[in-house]
Amino acid sequence: MVCIVTPGTRSANNGNWRTAVRWAELLRDRLRIIVQTEWDGAPVDAMIALHARRSAASIAAYREEARGRSLAVVLTGTDLYRDLPGSTEAARSLDSADRIVVLQEDAPRLLKPEWRGKAQVIFQSARLLRRRAKPAGRLDCVMVGHLREEKDPLTLMRAFARIPPGLPIRMRHIGAPLDSELARAARALERKDERYRYAGALPRGLTRSAIGAAHVLVHPSIVEGGANVVVEAVTAGTPVLASRISGNVGMLGAGYPGYFEARDESGLAARLVQAWEEKGYLRGLSAACARRRPLFAPAAEKRALANLVASLLP
Numbered sequence: 001m002v003c004i005v006t007p008g009t010r011s012a013n014n015g016n017w018r019t020a021v022r023w024a025e026l027l028r029d030r031l032r033i034i035v036q037t038e039w040d041g042a043p044v045d046a047m048i049a050l051h052a053r054r055s056a057a058s059i060a061a062y063r064e065e066a067r068g069r070s071l072a073v074v075l076t077g078t079d080l081y082r083d084l085p086g087s088t089e090a091a092r093s094l095d096s097a098d099r100i101v102v103l104q105e106d107a108p109r110l111l112k113p114e115w116r117g118k119a120q121v122i123f124q125s126a127r128l129l130r131r132r133a134k135p136a137g138r139l140d141c142v143m144v145g146h147l148r149e150e151k152d153p154l155t156l157m158r159a160f161a162r163i164p165p166g167l168p169i170r171m172r173h174i175g176a177p178l179d180s181e182l183a184r185a186a187r188a189l190e191r192k193d194e195r196y197r198y199a200g201a202l203p204r205g206l207t208r209s210a211i212g213a214a215h216v217l218v219h220p221s222i223v224e225g226g227a228n229v230v231v232e233a234v235t236a237g238t239p240v241l242a243s244r245i246s247g248n249v250g251m252l253g254a255g256y257p258g259y260f261e262a263r264d265e266s267g268l269a270a271r272l273v274q275a276w277e278e279k280g281y282l283r284g285l286s287a288a289c290a291r292r293r294p295l296f297a298p299a300a301e302k303r304a305l306a307n308l309v310a311s312l313l314p
């Protein structure tokens with residue numbers, strides 16, 4: 001039996017929770033899996049712990065009580081770009097891990113050599129969606145991300161103020177209002193500019209449908225470990241405009257043509273205008289995403305997970 005520990009919960013519906021649940025489903029045809037927010041001490045053959053710092057207590061307890069059993073630690077965005085190297089808890093988790101998993105290909109270069117030597121990349125996956133015809137005569141965009149600082153929704157809102165009002169560029173913003181000030185800003189923009197609509201949190205099926213219907217997904221995060229939403233856009237045939245941060249570059253590739261600098265609302269506005277005015281640019285984004293699509297196939301993620309578990313089990 002393998003225990004997957006995640007600090008995320010079903011009600012929070014965040015990336016950690018979705019990753020843990022998807023991995024459990026991918027592995028259940030091979031062995032018994034349990035998903036817990038904290039390890040309860042149940043005897044297991046191996047543990048996969050998401051988040052080096054927030055799961056540090058479970059990792060330390062497992063190492064103490066389950067001697068001889070193997071441990072993999074999965075690094076998230078806040079682990080890589082906020083907690084390390086300053087958090088002694090996160091560092092201790094990585095020191096004690098037998099395997100370290102990162103979710104995008106740029107992450108290993110950020111690790112200390114002794115950690116890099118036991119690291120592997122596992123790209124997250126999503127099933128392909130049937131391609132949908134995109135509406136003509138306008139550019140429909142979608143941003144999917146809870147309203148919180150790490151997702152940087154303010155850059156999107158400020159970018160809209162820079163787009164000429166006559167351009168038919170529309171934005172649907174999906175995500176729970178976790179920050180009250182950001183929620184007020186979203187609703188104020190909605191009242192001011194009819195092209196912007198804040199939808200709040202939506203079920204995953206409706207969210208994926210909205211991604212598939214859009215011409216472009218906008219992803220302005222400032223901290224990202226390997227975003228599920230980028231995977232879902234690429235597998236839905238929707239190209240991405242993303243901030244040039246490690247977590248996005250590791251998903252879309254160093255040469256991807258759809259980046260803007262982090263927190264640069266003028267750069268994002270320019271990319272949106274370019275996507276509307278230059279049809280060749282939009283086609284180029286789509287082609288670049290199609291080249292990355294095989295990385296995000298469920299079969300590829302399942303193979304990588306199976307190899308990870310095989311390295312952990314006796």
